[in-house]
Amino acid sequence: MPVVANSWPAPYAEKPIDATVQIPASKSLTNRYLVLAALADGPSRLRAPLHSRDTFLMVEALRSLGARITEAEGDGRFGPDLLVEPIDPARPLGDAGVDCGLAGTVMRFVPPLAALCTGDVEFDGDPAARRRPMSPTIDALRQLGVAVEDGGSGSLPFRITGTGSVAGGHLAIDASASSQFVSALLLVGPRFRDGLHLEHVGERVPSLDHIAMTVQLLRDLGVSVDDSRRNHWVVSPGPIRAFDTRIEQDLSNAGPFLAAALATRGRIRVPNWPASTTQVGDAWRDILPRLGATVTLAGGTLTVIGGEKITGADLADTSELAPTAAALCALADGESRLSGIAHLRGHETDRLAALVTEINRLGGDAEETADGLRIRPRPLHGGLFHSYEDHRMATAGAIIGLAVRGVEVEDIGTTAKTMPEFPQLWQEMYAAAPAPSATEG
Ligand SMILES: O=C(O)C1=C[C@@H](OP(=O)(O)O)[C@@H](O)[C@H](O)C1
Numbered sequence: 001m002p003v004v005a006n007s008w009p010a011p012y013a014e015k016p017i018d019a020t021v022q023i024p025a026s027k028s029l030t031n032r033y034l035v036l037a038a039l040a041d042g043p044s045r046l047r048a049p050l051h052s053r054d055t056f057l058m059v060e061a062l063r064s065l066g067a068r069i070t071e072a073e074g075d076g077r078f079g080p081d082l083l084v085e086p087i088d089p090a091r092p093l094g095d096a097g098v099d100c101g102l103a104g105t106v107m108r109f110v111p112p113l114a115a116l117c118t119g120d121v122e123f124d125g126d127p128a129a130r131r132r133p134m135s136p137t138i139d140a141l142r143q144l145g146v147a148v149e150d151g152g153s154g155s156l157p158f159r160i161t162g163t164g165s166v167a168g169g170h171l172a173i174d175a176s177a178s179s180q181f182v183s184a185l186l187l188v189g190p191r192f193r194d195g196l197h198l199e200h201v202g203e204r205v206p207s208l209d210h211i212a213m214t215v216q217l218l219r220d221l222g223v224s225v226d227d228s229r230r231n232h233w234v235v236s237p238g239p240i241r242a243f244d245t246r247i248e249q250d251l252s253n254a255g256p257f258l259a260a261a262l263a264t265r266g267r268i269r270v271p272n273w274p275a276s277t278t279q280v281g282d283a284w285r286d287i288l289p290r291l292g293a294t295v296t297l298a299g300g301t302l303t304v305i306g307g308e309k310i311t312g313a314d315l316a317d318t319s320e321l322a323p324t325a326a327a328l329c330a331l332a333d334g335e336s337r338l339s340g341i342a343h344l345r346g347h348e349t350d351r352l353a354a355l356v357t358e359i360n361r362l363g364g365d366a367e368e369t370a371d372g373l374r375i376r377p378r379p380l381h382g383g384l385f386h387s388y389e390d391h392r393m394a395t396a397g398a399i400i401g402l403a404v405r406g407v408e409v410e411d412i413g414t415t416a417k418t419m420p421e422f423p424q425l426w427q428e429m430y431a432a433a434p435a436p437s438a439t440e441g
């Protein structure tokens with residue numbers, strides 16, 4: 001029986017798990033392609049896209065700005081394809097409202113798009129969304145001559161009044177709190193009259209891989225982007241080509257499943273691993289061997305085999321992979337340092353504080369550093385792992401629960417943000433493990 005309401009007893013693996021898993025599509029790719037389709041020069045199709053809370057919120061946001069989005073039967077295991085007819089910036093909006101939920105991609109990517117429309121758009125989100133950094137977006141739009149009413153808060157909620165066009169040109173922002181401030185403006189930049197020369201001023205920009213993904217997608221759709229100068233991005237004005245594309249599975253969300261190989265000394269296979277990709281989750285191929293796993297990519301299948309033990313490691317710039325990596329480090333037999341992730345304090349929750357609190361609650365030894373975490377080995381025990389409305393905290397708890405008896409994860413349903421199927425897929429993976437023998441456990 002669960003120890004508290006709304007808690008999920010994490011499956012504990014008596015034996016090594018040996019399973020093949022299929023992961024739903026990438027949130028970052030799906031939501032970028034949705035925005036690009038809404039701005040494209042004709043109708044587009046997303047094949048096998050992600051269907052999760054964050055993509056649902058994006059679809060609804062784009063519909064409220066006038067995009068027509070419908071479903072069509074496809075061959076994806078996790079839901080239908082999406083057909084998108086672009087927005088017409090000249091068509092006046094009625095009273096439009098955008099619910100951002102807790103989705104960074106919605107709260108950062110949609111406002112510049114609303115600025116291109118004609119009319120008022122009200123933005124709000126979950127209570128936790130009001131705590132996420134937004135002022136670079138608000139400042140950027142004002143620099144571009146767009147009216148934004150935020151009551152002086154610099155955060156959600158706010159209202160944008162679009163006039164149907166944005167001149168664009170040079171724009172300086174501080175994107176040190178999130179790469180999404182850069183990606184958001186680049187995605188819309190080709191539709192500004194003069195294009196966009198975006199300059200970052202401030203501490204270093206985090207999650208650069210996500211900006212590289214944005215640049216690559218724009219180029220793939222015929223947009224000229226010059227990113228040859230550090231902290232400068234120049235986007236030429238011009239059309240965004242309509243497309244018909246298949247969305248890769250989410251390699252970041254593959255992480256918790258791959259981690260199961262390390263946590264249980266097992267073996268996990270993920271087929272259809274892309275041969276080349278812009279997803280940050282491809283970095284699992286570098287990270288997991290440093291934690292003691294053997295990783296091979298052959299015939300399009302990534303295979304991860306857990307070692308006898310998880311080794312500690314120094315891992316830099318793990319971005320959204322950090323909570324998964326931290327869960328493994330909490331199970332390691334050596335010290336680990338995760339650096340370059342100070343900005344995780346502004347994610348779904350303050351992830352550095354949350355990880356330290358929850359790992360230590362289970363008996364672990366984790367502490368915050370200026371820009372990350374230090375985790376030392378100490379035996380863990382069962383208990384309640386809080387998820388803070390954060391999908392990656394919930395999956396971190398599930399990973400620890402594989403190796404530590406009696407872990408319960410509070411609100412596993414929060415995984416619906418990017419992977420509503422998580423509890424089912426986790427159970428399927430677990431059920432694929434050899435049954436425990438009568439003499440053990
Ligand atoms: O553009 C994107 O799709 C994302 C960018 C990153 O944001 P930050 O730069 O805030 O880390 C990442 O952590 C987030 O999960 C998704």
Ligand SMILES: C=C(OP(=O)(O)O)C(=O)O
Nearest residue numbers: 102103104105320347348
């Ligand atoms: C930081 C994340 O999400 P968001 O897109 O809401 O920023 C994440 O998924 O780890």
